Amino acid sequence: MKLFTVGPVACYPIVLKAMGEQMYSHRSAEYKKLHYDTVERLQKWLETQNPIYLFSSTGTGFMEAAVRNCVKDSMLACVNGDFGKRFAEVGKSNGRKVEVLEPIIGEPITPQGLDDALRKHPQVEAVAITHNETSAGLINPLPELCAVSKKHGKLIFVDAVSSMGGTEILVDKWGIDICFSSSQKCFGVPPGLGIGSVSKRCLEIAEKLPNRGYYFDLILWQKDHEKGQGTPVTSVIPQVAGLSAVLKMVEEKGGKKWYFDLYKRRNTKIRRAVKKLGTPVYPKRGYESPTVNCIKAPKGVPGPQIYEAMRKKGYELAQGYGALKDVTYRIGNMGYIPNQSLNSMLETLKQVYDEI
Amino acid sequence: MKLFTVGPVACYPIVLKAMGEQMYSHRSAEYKKLHYDTVERLQKWLETQNPIYLFSSTGTGFMEAAVRNCVKDSMLACVNGDFGKRFAEVGKSNGRKVEVLEPIIGEPITPQGLDDALRKHPQVEAVAITHNETSAGLINPLPELCAVSKKHGKLIFVDAVSSMGGTEILVDKWGIDICFSSSQKCFGVPPGLGIGSVSKRCLEIAEKLPNRGYYFDLILWQKDHEKGQGTPVTSVIPQVAGLSAVLKMVEEKGGKKWYFDLYKRRNTKIRRAVKKLGTPVYPKRGYESPTVNCIKAPKGVPGPQIYEAMRKKGYELAQGYGALKDVTYRIGNMGYIPNQSLNSMLETLKQVYDEI
Numbered sequence: 001m002k003l004f005t006v007g008p009v010a011c012y013p014i015v016l017k018a019m020g021e022q023m024y025s026h027r028s029a030e031y032k033k034l035h036y037d038t039v040e041r042l043q044k045w046l047e048t049q050n051p052i053y054l055f056s057s058t059g060t061g062f063m064e065a066a067v068r069n070c071v072k073d074s075m076l077a078c079v080n081g082d083f084g085k086r087f088a089e090v091g092k093s094n095g096r097k098v099e100v101l102e103p104i105i106g107e108p109i110t111p112q113g114l115d116d117a118l119r120k121h122p123q124v125e126a127v128a129i130t131h132n133e134t135s136a137g138l139i140n141p142l143p144e145l146c147a148v149s150k151k152h153g154k155l156i157f158v159d160a161v162s163s164m165g166g167t168e169i170l171v172d173k174w175g176i177d178i179c180f181s182s183s184q185k186c187f188g189v190p191p192g193l194g195i196g197s198v199s200k201r202c203l204e205i206a207e208k209l210p211n212r213g214y215y216f217d218l219i220l221w222q223k224d225h226e227k228g229q230g231t232p233v234t235s236v237i238p239q240v241a242g243l244s245a246v247l248k249m250v251e252e253k254g255g256k257k258w259y260f261d262l263y264k265r266r267n268t269k270i271r272r273a274v275k276k277l278g279t280p281v282y283p284k285r286g287y288e289s290p291t292v293n294c295i296k297a298p299k300g301v302p303g304p305q306i307y308e309a310m311r312k313k314g315y316e317l318a319q320g321y322g323a324l325k326d327v328t329y330r331i332g333n334m335g336y337i338p339n340q341s342l343n344s345m346l347e348t349l350k351q352v353y354d355e356i
Numbered sequence: 357m358k359l360f361t362v363g364p365v366a367c368y369p370i371v372l373k374a375m376g377e378q379m380y381s382h383r384s385a386e387y388k389k390l391h392y393d394t395v396e397r398l399q400k401w402l403e404t405q406n407p408i409y410l411f412s413s414t415g416t417g418f419m420e421a422a423v424r425n426c427v428k429d430s431m432l433a434c435v436n437g438d439f440g441k442r443f444a445e446v447g448k449s450n451g452r453k454v455e456v457l458e459p460i461i462g463e464p465i466t467p468q469g470l471d472d473a474l475r476k477h478p479q480v481e482a483v484a485i486t487h488n489e490t491s492a493g494l495i496n497p498l499p500e501l502c503a504v505s506k507k508h509g510k511l512i513f514v515d516a517v518s519s520m521g522g523t524e525i526l527v528d529k530w531g532i533d534i535c536f537s538s539s540q541k542c543f544g545v546p547p548g549l550g551i552g553s554v555s556k557r558c559l560e561i562a563e564k565l566p567n568r569g570y571y572f573d574l575i576l577w578q579k580d581h582e583k584g585q586g587t588p589v590t591s592v593i594p595q596v597a598g599l600s601a602v603l604k605m606v607e608e609k610g611g612k613k614w615y616f617d618l619y620k621r622r623n624t625k626i627r628r629a630v631k632k633l634g635t636p637v638y639p640k641r642g643y644e645s646p647t648v649n650c651i652k653a654p655k656g657v658p659g660p661q662i663y664e665a666m667r668k669k670g671y672e673l674a675q676g677y678g679a680l681k682d683v684t685y686r687i688g689n690m691g692y693i694p695n696q697s698l699n700s701m702l703e704t705l706k707q708v709y710d711e712i
């Protein structure tokens with residue numbers, strides 16, 4: 001089965017090789033070297049001086065960490081789809097008041113919309129933004145949204161789960177306080193590892209906030225990060241080794257620009273092909289995701305039918321998600337996608353369109 | 357390097373092979389089949405009807421889940437070492453009052469001691485017990501402690517991180533409400549996966565308890581477990597596949613009894629050898645752990661010196677932990693230890709003793 005999923009995505013052979021290596025202690029010198037080398041490569045990638053923690057959890061762990069450590073009473077969640085909804089839920093399930101800014105599906109959060117929302121709810125302490133909303137295949141104008149949040153003095157939490165690695169994110173320049181992702185998306189590593197940068201401002205707030213819990217207590221993570229311990233709980237060593245392998249590969253090939261260009265080239269090919277088939281991508285023009293294509297299903301054909309037909313032919317795309325399940329299907333552009341697989345997938349998609 | 361660590365431990369070759377397989381969606385039929393097959397094998401192993409969740413976290417995630425979902429005000433933590441202390445910390449960091457029962461190091465929790473503590477603190481809602489305390493190489497008399505807790509009507513949380521898989525645990529018979537472990541211990545799988553059974557009584561309490569958070573919300577886990585979804589967040593697929601491989605292997609070789617016997621045989625060999633060298637194991641007689649040997653260092657020799665000398669010769673044991681760091685060293689008996697490695701390790705240990 002060839003994967004064009006939205007995560008877990010197909011992994012590079014060098015990553016899978018690293019995943020199958022024999023284990024060793026997470027307190028050994030070998031692991032510590034791997035850990036801090038990986039952290040430094042990520043800091044360079046995101047152009048940040050902030051510490052980066054490697055959580056033994058998925059990216060969602062960082063939502064919980066952001067809320068429990070940095071929000072005392074209330075936050076604003078920008079919702080473009082199911083993952084924005086999840087951030088709002090994480091806030092509520094931790095007893096915080098959550099204001100919601102939710103444009104109609106397929107539309108981005110606009111700087112004006114965010115500015116209005118923050119004027120309406122001046123009491124919120126933080127703004128949660130999904131950079132790339134996987135469920136709608138939409139990317140938000142993150143630098144502009146960060147600028148608006150900063151102007152209002154709010155903390156900025158960015159769910160970059162399906163964007164980090166696949167498109168530029170400049171953590172320090174844009175002033176992002178918590179920027180997190182998961183291993184199983186653009187880096188093409190199996191799931192289980194959360195990756196996130198945390199600002200000094202967040203740590204200062206956390207220090208004074210009681211009831212932060214243990215597993216995602218940022219103060220604990222920072223202490224062990226500073227001590228040279230890496231992680232307070234056992235590290236997900238194989239996934240860290242896999243991430244290290246892919247970061248080294250990218251560096252050898254020419255750095256993150258090479259990787260972003262690869263994503264762009266692949267995605268342009270996918271977009272052109274589906275446009276030629278007469279089915280445009282779902283979100284508003286100019287906000288189409290570089291990593292996940294959410295495509296309108298042909299008239300009268302349920303999206304899941306395209307998904308199933310492709311699956312029978314050996315290609316695992318992704319079904320529409322949530323409210324868009326029936327009217328769309330998705331083609332992921334993340335992880336290990338050899339050119340030949342991409343070409344044959346697009347040819348097969350044409351066949352499927354012809355047959356239905 | 358040959359591993360006799362206390363976790364992450366060395367993994368069986370079949371596990372490492374499974375870890376290196378290509379990824380696929382955690383919402384696919386393939387994953388769901390793997391998930392529920394693994395859950396059923398674990399239920400059979402633990403002889404329980406309770407649901408088992410496969411957390412995308414280490415075992416510590418279940419400590420957080422137990423406290424946030426099932427303890428309203430206060431709990432009793434039985435502390436035999438650093439992992440018991442961690443459970444107490446998890447309670448406190450989540451704003452609960454934690455009473456502590458802490459015998460001197462190397463001594464077990466006794467049924468009488470627990471009974472006294474529960475009479476003294478009748479208000480506690482739950483008792484947290486570390487079955488096998490890795491840091492002291494000590495195993496507690498779990499069935500007896502469960503009986504006492506039950507008599508007092510308390511919930512029972514068992515940290516079975518370094519015992520599940522290596523020695524018998526009968527969840528339903530002993531009445532354990534939450535019994536959890538981690539992949540990187542007795543099952544010999546890399547870290548990143550938490551394994552835990554949860555009783556109906558816990559779920560009933562959780563349902564009424566607000567502010568449970570999201571990542572470890574047992575109600576969310578139960579809903580997805582019942583729906584046939586497996587997990588609410590992305591599953592740590594490689595580690596689940598690794599666990600499945602080892603459970604199948606054990607079944608083919610004769611079931612859990614075969615595995616327990618293997619652990620016993622290996623450990624008897626280790627104990628005899630260190631006794632012959634004149635250095636007994638640390639804990640009180642009758643309470644020596646079947647999975648981790650905490651060994652008194654020879655007189656006048658710091659434990660870390662033995663550890664370092666063995667490391668130079670290609671054997672990774674474990675250093676003493678916490679308060680016992682200087683006066684002990686540890687030999688793990690978990691995961692993949694071929695007979696030949698065990699024999700050569702013991703011969704090398706004798707050499708090291710002769711040389712110091």
